[in-house]
Amino acid sequence: DTAVSQTPKYLVTQMGNDKSIKCEQNLGHDTMYWYKQDSKKFLKIMFSYNNKELIINETVPNRFSPKSPDKAHLNLHINSLELGDSAVYFCASSSSSGGASYEQYFGPGTRLTVT
Amino acid sequence: QKEVEQNSGPLSVPEGAIASLNCTYSDRGSQSFFWYRQYSGKSPELIMSIYSNGDKEDGRFTAQLNKASQYVSLLIRDSQPSDSATYLCAANTNAGKSTFGDGTTLTVKP
Numbered sequence: 001d002t003a004v005s006q007t008p009k010y011l012v013t014q015m016g017n018d019k020s021i022k023c024e025q026n027l028g029h030d031t032m033y034w035y036k037q038d039s040k041k042f043l044k045i046m047f048s049y050n051n052k053e054l055i056i057n058e059t060v061p062n063r064f065s066p067k068s069p070d071k072a073h074l075n076l077h078i079n080s081l082e083l084g085d086s087a088v089y090f091c092a093s094s095s096s097s098g099g100a101s102y103e104q105y106f107g108p109g110t111r112l113t114v115t
Numbered sequence: 116q117k118e119v120e121q122n123s124g125p126l127s128v129p130e131g132a133i134a135s136l137n138c139t140y141s142d143r144g145s146q147s148f149f150w151y152r153q154y155s156g157k158s159p160e161l162i163m164s165i166y167s168n169g170d171k172e173d174g175r176f177t178a179q180l181n182k183a184s185q186y187v188s189l190l191i192r193d194s195q196p197s198d199s200a201t202y203l204c205a206a207n208t209n210a211g212k213s214t215f216g217d218g219t220t221l222t223v224k225p
Contacts, residue, residue: 031211043159043203043215055211090158102147102207106158 003027006091006107013081014115020077021110023091030097031055032074033104034066035090043090049074050096081114088112118142121204121216130225134191138204138216141185145206145214148180150189153201153218163189194223 034046048056091107122137151159163178177190204216
């Protein structure tokens with residue numbers, strides 16, 4: 001059983017296109033995240049949702065729009081893709097309460113290449 | 116100043132030695148701290164969490180937290196080549212904000 005899954009694993013697209021990445025977790029967590037990891041391997045939080053509500057929205061271009069249809073899903077839609085969007089995008093989930101609060105479990109990542 | 120800073124790497128230790136990884140954080144509102152291991156081409160994997168001052172041991176790993184000094188460390192005893200990876204320190208506030216350090220790359224030489 002995959003705890004946090006993402007689709008697709010690889011995404012190659014041209015500048016200007018619109019694409020989506022999907023994330024699902026079956027851990028029963030109430031908080032989900034999107035991270036971007038660039039070529040220098042720096043992991044930067046983009047968004048965080050708790051019970052479908054946006055709680056963290058870092059300085060991210062508004063071409064990026066997250067959507068959480070329910071607690072188990074968090075999708076990321078990117079409009080008008082740019083070369084600088086090329087990176088690995090990780091989804092993660094955690095519980096916001098209890099003894100293991102905020103221990104994050106990551107998905108396998110989506111490697112986005114914009115040409 | 117970065118919110119979470121890790122000792123600059125890369126760090127290289129011989130097999131069987133102790134590897135020491137350090138991390139400082141600037142947000143005094145941080146309440147929970149984590150160490151993640153990331154192998155090349157893979158996703159980060161949680162290896163230790165620590166919430167209160169002192170030491171926490173789990174097998175060959177020991178995490179140490181000193182909130183007064185805003186300092187977190189990870190010791191890996193009896194280092195193995197399979198421990199070679201990038202180690203990421205993360206700090207969380209109770210509001211759920213999660214900040215990661217840049218990571219320290221550890222190489223354990225046989």
